[in-house]
Amino acid sequence: MSSIRPWRDIARRQSRQIMVGNVAVGGDAPVTVQTMTNTPTSDAKATIEQIRRCEEAGADIIRVSCPDVESTAALKEIVRAASVPIVADIHFHYKRALEAADAGAACLRINPGNIGSEERVREVINAAKANGCAIRIGVNAGSLEKDLLEKYGEPCPEALVESALDHIKILEDHDFHQYKVAVKASDVFLAVAAYQQLSDQVDCPLHLGITEAGGLLGGTVKSAIGIGSLLWAGIGDTIRVSLSAEPEEEVRVGYEILKSLGIRNRGVRVVSCPSCARQGFDVIRTVEKLEERLQHIKTPMSLSVLGCVVNGPGEARETDIGITGGGQGKHMVYLSGVTDHHVQDADMIEHIVKLVEQKAAEIERESQAASEAAE
Structure with missing residues (x-):
């Protein structure tokens, strides 16, 4: 972003x-x-x-x-x-x-x-x-x-x-x-x-x-x-x-x-908080699961995973996909830095993985189209 x-x-x-x-x-x-x-x-x-x-x-x-x-x-x-x-x-x-x-x-x-x-x-x-x-x-x-x-x-x-x-x-x-x-x-x-x-x-x-x-x-x-x-x-x-x-x-x-260092990018760059008592979901376990599930992504992109709304919106504005913890197991999802929709706690991992895969495919299509246009 x-x-x-x-x-x-x-x-x-x-x-x-x-x-x-x-x-x-x-x-x-x-x-x-x-x-x-x-x-x-x-x-x-x-x-x-x-x-x-x-x-x-x-x-x-x-x-x-x-x-x-x-x-x-x-x-x-x-x-x-x-x-x-x-x-x-x-x-x-x-x-x-x-x-x-x-x-x-x-x-x-x-x-x-x-x-x-x-x-x-x-x-x-x-x-x-x-x-x-x-x-x-x-x-x-x-x-x-x-x-x-x-x-x-x-x-x-x-x-x-x-x-x-x-x-x-x-x-x-x-x-x-x-x-x-x-x-x-x-x-x-x-x-x-x-x-x-x-x-x-x-x-x-x-x-x-x-x-x-x-x-x-x-x-x-x-x-x-x-x-x-x-x-x-x-x-x-x-x-x-x-x-x-x-x-x-x-x-x-x-x-x-x-x-x-911004020298070379490959795969998903995860921005995540260290977690605290304000977290709306288990940040540590969520990030562990997401990093494991997203190892197959080679396309450079960014994902922010923040447990609450203190720093979450600011970090989400700088990433391709973001999620911040909310109350009652309902969390805000950001796409291209903009608030887009909510996701329930139980569906969060699968939902974020799907969004990342879709975004990676979109970036690859745009890159391919740009390459073809330049030839």
Whole structure:
């Protein structure tokens, strides 16, 4: 409903653009949302099923771990079944990178300085070039090189940035430029400072994340603070929320961060009150049910759920659909910010779900008509 105000504008850092499969990362491309599977990659069926759930949640790019030859052997089937680009996570064994590139991975997550000799590095880069693979340099505070730990004494922003620059130099010395970089840490302050420093020194796309962030609640808070503050400052081209939770939850949290900043919208943005003694219905349980029932909606739209008329009308004026609690189990429904009709308590959930589905279909029809008119 509401338009973007000037004080909401984010001046995004200018980065060059790379391609991860058919998905653009960096430049003026949308900030992409990533996640990583937790099934054994060698179990192609289980991995594909998990990828399907992540795709449904809106994942743009999905990473799978390739620690052994059984995993890279299954990768070709996984890539063929996926509708989004697949990133192969490689740690030290350069042959896994070669196998993953040949199997169709859109990107290799690998630190070139960790895979051995100059010849091995050259082989991996040549394989990436031959197969159209991008590379993600993944610097992590928990696995910094020994010489950097000796130099700096502990993980610090300068150490993470120096590690990233060392790996970048290896790629550029081999005339490879289709790369993005992450400098992750579980400490929010460390990660944010490292990204801030690196963003001033390179023009490549940056992959944001607070690594090992924790469980669904704690990890969401840490990620929202770290990733959110960087995005607010215009830094970041693709994100992964690292949670001890199912990967589709990482995707949903990622979109919530982007929606909160007005960077990218997908699905229903719910505005709801924390509830109090004035509430005319059980706000907490209502919102829980609505969020679950509306997960299938991909069309960007807004829904306000307020328990009483104190703030309800004001919030409803700013959302596509709104509901405020009334007396005797009778609640007011707002459509496009205007009071429209009442609904009884017993019918409220089903009624709101139906209204949201109808509104989503209407928005999609209007969007399609506008596209056809522009052609």
